[in-house]
Amino acid sequence: DAKTTQPPSMDCAEGRAANLPCNHSTISGNEYVYWYRQIHSQGPQYIIHGLKNNETNEMASLIITEDRKSSTLILPHATLRDTAVYYCIVRVGGTGGFKTIFGAGTRLFVKA
């Protein structure tokens, strides 16, 4: 699975959009980009995933660059409850998570 690089921490004002970047320059053609988040003292929670098209769901939007070497997770209107560690992962689709590698992630602080 490709390695990802994320900033260690970010701040965001409540009500503003939070844009979390991820670099995955060694991604291969059959690898998907997945985002999870982990709120303190809980297990990680799935947010969204994509292959090459931009994706949106009730939680967030995922923007993947045309060369697929980086992506951005967007929380459109961040709330205090979005304070968490956000993990960007790339892995082959269809394997159900074999050897999914979680890095250190980005710690997002949403401030009032």
Next chain:
Amino acid sequence: DVKVTQSSRYLVKRTGEKVFLECVQDMDHENMFWYRQDPGLGLRLIYFSYDVKMKEKGDIPEGYSVSREKKERFSLILESASTNQTSMYLCASSSRQGGRREQYFGPGTRLTVT
């Protein structure tokens, strides 16, 4: 809703004890995983299983073993607990069917070995 449960939220054991951590999922998922999480190191994969009685080593299997006798249950075993195994242990499951394939995580077990 998918539910992944772990037998304990907090556990304290002595050095040298045999420790069993149990994980149960109720969604008939084929794949199950054990991770440990330590400050500054993120989640590290210990073992995973893609079917009953099947197991594969992850990145840090040393000092651990696993058992999967039933599809819904995946056990992590510390044969002789040591203080460097003090950590948060997270279990996850995922399906091999359908398009999403994301992992569902349990709440975690915080193990302290004294």
